[in-house]
Amino acid sequence: MVVDDFIPLVPAVVLASRTVICGGIPVKQWLVQWRNQSVDEATWEDASLIQDQFPEFSLEDKALVEGGIMIGT
Numbered sequence: 001m002v003v004d005d006f007i008p009l010v011p012a013v014v015l016a017s018r019t020v021i022c023g024g025i026p027v028k029q030w031l032v033q034w035r036n037q038s039v040d041e042a043t044w045e046d047a048s049l050i051q052d053q054f055p056e057f058s059l060e061d062k063a064l065v066e067g068g069i070m071i072g073t
Contacts (some may be wrong), residue, residue, distance in 0.1 A: 010035045011050060011057050015042055
């Protein structure tokens with residue numbers, strides 16, 4: 001059942017990864033392309049959040065572009 005044309009976001013592929021520093025702690029992030037959305041709509045998400053919310057999502061056999069470290073607040 002679709003309510004108000006709501007389509008749940010489900011990760012399709014991880015396009016890249018990076019590590020950002022938040023509060024002095026390194027946090028791994030993935031650039032996620034969502035199912036049924038274009039690459040232009042991909043968003044950076046904490047890897048742990050994606051793994052927790054989508055435990056069935058696996059990165060096996062997927063190549064990632066490793067990014068550098070970004071310093072943030």
